[in-house]
Amino acid sequence: MNLDRFFNAKRVAIIGVSKNPNKVGHVIFRNLMDSKYQGEIFIVNPNEKEILGKHCYPSVLKIQEKIDMAVVAIPSEIILKVVEECGKKRIKNLVIITAGFEESGNTKLKEDLLKLLKKYKINVIGPNCVGIFDANTQLDTIFLPRSRLKRPELGGISFVCQSGAVGSAILDLATTEGYGFSKFISYGNAINVDESDIIDYLAKDKQTKVICLYTEGIKNGKKFIETAKKVSRKKPIIVVKGGITEEGKKATLSHTGSLAGSAEIYFAAFKQAKVIHAETLEDMFNCARVLEKCVKPQGNRIQVITNGGGYGIMSTDAIIKNNLKMAKMSSSTETLLKRNFPKIVTVANPIDLVGDATTERYRISLGACLKDKNIDILLVVLLYQTPLITPDVVDVVTEFNDLNKKPIIVVSTGGEFTQVLKNSLESNGVPCFTFPENAVKSIKKLTDYYL
Amino acid sequence: MNLDRFFNAKRVAIIGVSKNPNKVGHVIFRNLMDSKYQGEIFIVNPNEKEILGKHCYPSVLKIQEKIDMAVVAIPSEIILKVVEECGKKRIKNLVIITAGFEESGNTKLKEDLLKLLKKYKINVIGPNCVGIFDANTQLDTIFLPRSRLKRPELGGISFVCQSGAVGSAILDLATTEGYGFSKFISYGNAINVDESDIIDYLAKDKQTKVICLYTEGIKNGKKFIETAKKVSRKKPIIVVKGGITEEGKKATLSHTGSLAGSAEIYFAAFKQAKVIHAETLEDMFNCARVLEKCVKPQGNRIQVITNGGGYGIMSTDAIIKNNLKMAKMSSSTETLLKRNFPKIVTVANPIDLVGDATTERYRISLGACLKDKNIDILLVVLLYQTPLITPDVVDVVTEFNDLNKKPIIVVSTGGEFTQVLKNSLESNGVPCFTFPENAVKSIKKLTDYYL
Numbered sequence: 007m008n009l010d011r012f013f014n015a016k017r018v019a020i021i022g023v024s025k026n027p028n029k030v031g032h033v034i035f036r037n038l039m040d041s042k043y044q045g046e047i048f049i050v051n052p053n054e055k056e057i058l059g060k061h062c063y064p065s066v067l068k069i070q071e072k073i074d075m076a077v078v079a080i081p082s083e084i085i086l087k088v089v090e091e092c093g094k095k096r097i098k099n100l101v102i103i104t105a106g107f108e109e110s111g112n113t114k115l116k117e118d119l120l121k122l123l124k125k126y127k128i129n130v131i132g133p134n135c136v137g138i139f140d141a142n143t144q145l146d147t148i149f150l151p152r153s154r155l156k157r158p159e160l161g162g163i164s165f166v167c168q169s170g171a172v173g174s175a176i177l178d179l180a181t182t183e184g185y186g187f188s189k190f191i192s193y194g195n196a197i198n199v200d201e202s203d204i205i206d207y208l209a210k211d212k213q214t215k216v217i218c219l220y221t222e223g224i225k226n227g228k229k230f231i232e233t234a235k236k237v238s239r240k241k242p243i244i245v246v247k248g249g250i251t252e253e254g255k256k257a258t259l260s261h262t263g264s265l266a267g268s269a270e271i272y273f274a275a276f277k278q279a280k281v282i283h284a285e286t287l288e289d290m291f292n293c294a295r296v297l298e299k300c301v302k303p304q305g306n307r308i309q310v311i312t313n314g315g316g317y318g319i320m321s322t323d324a325i326i327k328n329n330l331k332m333a334k335m336s337s338s339t340e341t342l343l344k345r346n347f348p349k350i351v352t353v354a355n356p357i358d359l360v361g362d363a364t365t366e367r368y369r370i371s372l373g374a375c376l377k378d379k380n381i382d383i384l385l386v387v388l389l390y391q392t393p394l395i396t397p398d399v400v401d402v403v404t405e406f407n408d409l410n411k412k413p414i415i416v417v418s419t420g421g422e423f424t425q426v427l428k429n430s431l432e433s434n435g436v437p438c439f440t441f442p443e444n445a446v447k448s449i450k451k452l453t454d455y456y457l
Numbered sequence: 458m459n460l461d462r463f464f465n466a467k468r469v470a471i472i473g474v475s476k477n478p479n480k481v482g483h484v485i486f487r488n489l490m491d492s493k494y495q496g497e498i499f500i501v502n503p504n505e506k507e508i509l510g511k512h513c514y515p516s517v518l519k520i521q522e523k524i525d526m527a528v529v530a531i532p533s534e535i536i537l538k539v540v541e542e543c544g545k546k547r548i549k550n551l552v553i554i555t556a557g558f559e560e561s562g563n564t565k566l567k568e569d570l571l572k573l574l575k576k577y578k579i580n581v582i583g584p585n586c587v588g589i590f591d592a593n594t595q596l597d598t599i600f601l602p603r604s605r606l607k608r609p610e611l612g613g614i615s616f617v618c619q620s621g622a623v624g625s626a627i628l629d630l631a632t633t634e635g636y637g638f639s640k641f642i643s644y645g646n647a648i649n650v651d652e653s654d655i656i657d658y659l660a661k662d663k664q665t666k667v668i669c670l671y672t673e674g675i676k677n678g679k680k681f682i683e684t685a686k687k688v689s690r691k692k693p694i695i696v697v698k699g700g701i702t703e704e705g706k707k708a709t710l711s712h713t714g715s716l717a718g719s720a721e722i723y724f725a726a727f728k729q730a731k732v733i734h735a736e737t738l739e740d741m742f743n744c745a746r747v748l749e750k751c752v753k754p755q756g757n758r759i760q761v762i763t764n765g766g767g768y769g770i771m772s773t774d775a776i777i778k779n780n781l782k783m784a785k786m787s788s789s790t791e792t793l794l795k796r797n798f799p800k801i802v803t804v805a806n807p808i809d810l811v812g813d814a815t816t817e818r819y820r821i822s823l824g825a826c827l828k829d830k831n832i833d834i835l836l837v838v839l840l841y842q843t844p845l846i847t848p849d850v851v852d853v854v855t856e857f858n859d860l861n862k863k864p865i866i867v868v869s870t871g872g873e874f875t876q877v878l879k880n881s882l883e884s885n886g887v888p889c890f891t892f893p894e895n896a897v898k899s900i901k902k903l904t905d906y907y908l
Binding site: 028033105110150151153154155156167168169170171172174175176178179181182220222248249250251252253254256257258285286287288313314315316317318319320322323325326327332350354356358361389390391392393394418419420421422423424425440441443444 | 479484556561601602604605606607618619620621622623625626627629630632633671673699700701702703704705708709736737738739764765766767768769770771773774776777778783801805807809812840841842843844845869870871872873874875876891892894895
């Protein structure tokens with residue numbers, strides 16, 4: 007299934023644009039006008055002549071130009087009439103925002119819509135979704151206002167989300183935290199484009215490095231396993247499954263109308279499909295950042311470098327609890343470090359550069375550990391509260407990371423000063439965490455994927 | 458042991474203030490000058506006459522006034538001489554920043570210091586610590602600059618920390634996230650004031666509502682169990698133990714010189730002492746916020762209210778996984794809500810107020826659930842991305858929370874807009890979380906403590 011026109015549409019129609027600025031169609035229109043989208047926008051509303059200075063068509067049939075994709079934001083009562091018109095106009099790609107199908111018990115409407123889609127060979131993302139967003143083309147059909155939900159920078163994560171609220175809240179958070187996205191797809195009821203179709207498409211999308219999926223229920227399990235198995239060889243897929251307890255499953259029914267199935271069946275399917283199963287959305291995005299940014303590790307032996315002893319201890323505990331290994335540095339590394347450091351520095355694993363650690367001590371340790379064949383991964387604790395660490399430690403870590411030799415993951419806890427340096431490291435391609443436990447959990451997913 | 462003079466000292470001496478602005482003693486002096494501390498400050502350095510316009514004493518013995526507490530930031534080589542002078546000057550309370558004792562293999566120095574402390578009946582916090590901070594008196598002896606480590610607002614959490622780096626990094630983070638503190642105590646090697654003495658003192662401190670402890674090794678286990686057992690009846694104690702794996706334990710030796718002991722012994726001791734055991738620092742502070750802010754719950758039946766279906770499902774999963782219960786609302790509540798809400802709203806558990814949820818829908822649900830005897834705790838998901846939720850929803854939640862009837866915990870995920878409203882709810886006394894799983898984990902600790 008070719009979904010390319012959804013994201014690279016040159017001409018987009020928005021059907022159901024009201025003059026009321028609170029209405030969904032209006033918000034979508036304004037969002038798209040405010041974005042850097044370069045294509046042409048057409049709006050449809052039989053009751054208006056013009057909205058925000060833009061000519062209003064009474065129906066898509068009255069538009070002369072070929073339309074690549076249309077966004078449908080109208081009441082469910084007139085959905086069949088509008089889709090029929092789209093069919094006649096030969097619009098092959100629709101994002102249907104409209105809700106009120108099987109999730110509200112209206113399966114008849116769903117069946118009727120499905121017949122129309124078959125008749126006109128139309129692909130639909132949705133219905134009952136919040137829209138899609140492409141950070142490259144800036145095609146934005148998300149119905150939530152930009153003042154409330156920021157749009158992310160361009161990056162390597164694509165997020166496929168059954169629940170609109172989950173998708174948009176996470177997108178908003180991730181944007182603030184500086185994650186880069188390629189595509190965001192809220193797929194709602196998945197009437198004829200499902201998670202597998204989207205994953206298959208994203209496999210071919212060069213910008214996408216990591217695929218994240220939040221699902222409450224996969225209807226075609228066989229298709230999913232086959233697709234995911236194939237795709238995960240090329241790029242990692244991380245999945246969070248909502249509704250894994252009996253009580254949670256019940257709640258999915260009234261939400262996306264999904265039959266959630268038993269958790270065990272899902273977990274087995276994820277294993278078979280070789281997807282990475284994250285327990286929570288937080289874990290998913292932590293893991294996504296590490297997989298997006300880090301090179302393939304050659305093993306699971308981790309060296310910890312820290313300027314806070316307690317953080318070294320907590321990191322060690324986390325490494326062992328996650329069944330990873332503490333590296334044992336070679337004797338030449340040990341000799342080199344001991345020669346260069348004052349006695350108070352502990353040269354072991356963790357390397358404790360102690361409270362008066364300088365940027366230079368980090369440079370020396372990082373350089374030596376990157377060369378050491380007994381070390382596969384570097385976990386670097388950088389606590390910026392001590393005055394001798396200068397902000398250019400960010401450049402030092404970045405330079406070593408740019409060599410693309412071994413995964414380097416940083417942990418920094420702190421306030422504003424810390425946050426600035428963390429953001430700058432992140433945007434230089436180094437994943438940064440607030441706590442050692444989250445960092446190590448993500449390293450575990452990284453080694454599980456590659457090794 | 459009365460530690461009151463450490464925090465309420467009227468006259469403080471800082472011993473070892475250099476002219477060099479990067480030196481520890483100098484930073485402490487400047488920090489204290491920059492704080493709102495109302496007491497008198499004396500500085501000691503035999504080589505200087507004046508620093509930053511302040512007269513420099515060659516020794517504490519030359520100070521005329523009575524000194525309540527002294528901060529010692531000098532090289533370990535002259536520690537005995539300086540402490541002897543403090544003894545002669547009858548200073549009974551010392552915070553010793555200086556390192557280089559048993560953690561560096563110098564047990565002889567430790568023994569000699571201990572003899573002096575006995576001789577002069579001096580209480581020491583430290584050595585090998587980063588200092589103490591009292592948010593009420595603003596007495597600040599932390600040796601990290603205020604530009605790098607922000608000091609927190611006044612609040613109900615007291616943090617007792619063996620590792621200085623852990624303490625200061627967390628203090629910095631917590632301040633940025635708006636947590637309020639009463640006292641911060643980095644106790645390092647605990648030469649004659651240990652974690653139990655501090656906990657015992659904090660039990661009597663009215664400002665302290667929750668005690669948090671990070672420890673790598675407790676030397677006197679029996680004393681700890683007895684103290685904690687007694688104190689935890691009055692207020693909750695939350696503990697994180699660093700060095701719970703064999704490898705982690707090894708690392709504690711070179712850090713605070715602690716013999717970490719087996720994890721099982723610690724866990725058993727924590728259970729016996731009725732302290733709350735948190736796995737990570739993140740869990741500790743999540744739990745502390747909930748315990749500081751929430752009233753005692755009458756049971757463990759939770760009602761979820763959400764405007765995002767997916768969040769309702771994830772919350773439900775988390776509640777069940779944490780062995781808590783989904784509340785079943787009474788039929789009168791159900792009738793009332795169904796009468797007031799459009800059909801699209803799901804009146805069950807979770808209550809799904811759906812994407813067009815208004816502030817009014819939250820008001821009605823919160824009011825009804827607070828009255829319902831089948832409900833003990835409210836977990837409220839507030840996703841601010843949808844335009845019909847007005848910022849005054851913060852006032853609505855706050856008003857209900859101020860009734861002090863049931864614990865109310867909020868979950869909001871998002872960017873800047875969300876963050877502003879979250880901060881405002883937090884400062885109104887409502888604990889807010891980014892993800893449902895963390896919120897529910899903390900609710901579990903709350904019910905475990907009270908029920």
